[in-house]
Amino acid sequence: MIECRGLHYAYPRSEPLRLGDVSVAQGGTLLLRGPSGSGKSTWLALAAGLLTPAAGEVVVAGQSVGALAAAARDAWRARHIGFLPQKLHLSEALSVADNLALAHFAAGLPVDRPAIAAALGALGLGELAARRPSQLSGGQAQRVALARAVLLRPRVILADEPTASLDDDACAAALALLRRSAGELDATLVIATHDARVWQALPHAQTLAFVVAQPEPAA
Ligand code: ADP
Ligand code: MG
Numbered sequence: 007m008i009e010c011r012g013l014h015y016a017y018p019r020s021e022p023l024r025l026g027d028v029s030v031a032q033g034g035t036l037l038l039r040g041p042s043g044s045g046k047s048t049w050l051a052l053a054a055g056l057l058t059p060a061a062g063e064v065v066v067a068g069q070s071v072g073a074l075a076a077a078a079r080d081a082w083r084a085r086h087i088g089f090l091p092q093k094l095h096l097s098e099a100l101s102v103a104d105n106l107a108l109a110h111f112a113a114g115l116p117v118d119r120p121a122i123a124a125a126l127g128a129l130g131l132g133e134l135a136a137r138r139p140s141q142l143s144g145g146q147a148q149r150v151a152l153a154r155a156v157l158l159r160p161r162v163i164l165a166d167e168p169t170a171s172l173d174d175d176a177c178a179a180a181l182a183l184l185r186r187s188a189g190e191l192d193a194t195l196v197i198a199t200h201d202a203r204v205w206q207a208l209p210h211a212q213t214l215a216f217v218v219a220q221p222e223p224a225a
Contacts, residue, residue: 007032008053008162008194012062015048021219022060025049028214030194032067032161035185037205038198040216046198047092049214050164053196054087055079067161067194084113088155088193090165090184094147096139102126102150103135109157125153129183145176149183156187162194163187169201181207 008030016022023045030036038046051057053064055071064071067086074082083089096105106122126132129149139147148168155163165184169177181197181204188195197204197211205213 007068008036008064008066008196010049010053010062010064013049013052013059013064014061015045015052015057016060023048023219025052025062026214026216028212030196030212032194033188033192035188035195035197035208035211037208037211037213038196038216039200039205039213041200041218044216044218046200046216047166049216050089050166050196050198053162054089054164055083080112081114084109085158086161088158088160088163090148090152090155090163090168092166092170094139094151096147096150098139101136101138102131102142105139105150106154106157109154113158115158121157125157126150129153129187144171145179148172148180152183152187156191156193159191160193161191162196163191165195165197167199167201168197169199169204174203177201177203178207 011027013025014022025045028036038049040046052059053066055074059072069082103122106125107117110117126135129152131149131153134142134146142150168180168184172180184195
């Protein structure tokens with residue numbers, strides 16, 4: 007479940023961004039839809055507790071995110087949020103399997119090798135466990151990032167422009183994997199996108215429309 011009300015965020019020296027209200031049931035799908043620069047990534051960062059709102063509230067899986075102290079927020083995010091960022095943040099210093107183990111470290115949990123093997127297997131990545139990220143195709147690297155995002159069985163999956171650099175077949179495959187992963191976990195799925203293929207593929211998903219804020223006319 008995700009609910010946000012009256013959410014505003016202000017970057018330094020910028021007009022505050024006003025983000026629309028929305029309520030998504032547990033297990034539902036929400037598309038954040040709008041042009042580049044309209045605030046979609048900011049919304050995801052607020053929902054993940056990576057940014058703190060200037061006003062308003064976002065409640066994710068029963069937790070008011072802004073109410074958590076900074077240290078508690080990192081642990082909460084690691085346990086409950088599966089974040090698939092636009093830039094994948096896979097470490098080239100680590101194998102694919104050890105990149106997944108980062109999710110355990112971030113949550114303060116012991117590394118669970120069988121769970122890592124199962125998560126890689128579920129996304130067709132079992133053969134690639136020992137590779138480095140640079141030895142993967144773009145689509146494989148994204149699946150590794152998804153495997154890491156869902157490893158701890160999060161209540162919410164947040165995906166930022168997951169289809170941006172994919173051709174049509176890979177786009178359909180990525181969306182199918184996101185939906186399957188969310189479905190298996192009964193997780194709420196949020197996809198931020200300016201890609202028309204995504205809303206064409208998910209015509210029944212709930213939508214939050216974003217628009218680029220116009221400057222206030224001078225009085
Ligand atoms: P989207 O994901 O829809 O492209 P963003 O949430 O990234 O939009 O950005 C929303 C607005 O906030 C844009 O005007 C962008 O330039 C601005 N913005 C984003 N990140 C920063 C930042 N770190 N500092 C200042 N402004 C930012
Ligand atoms: Mg963005």
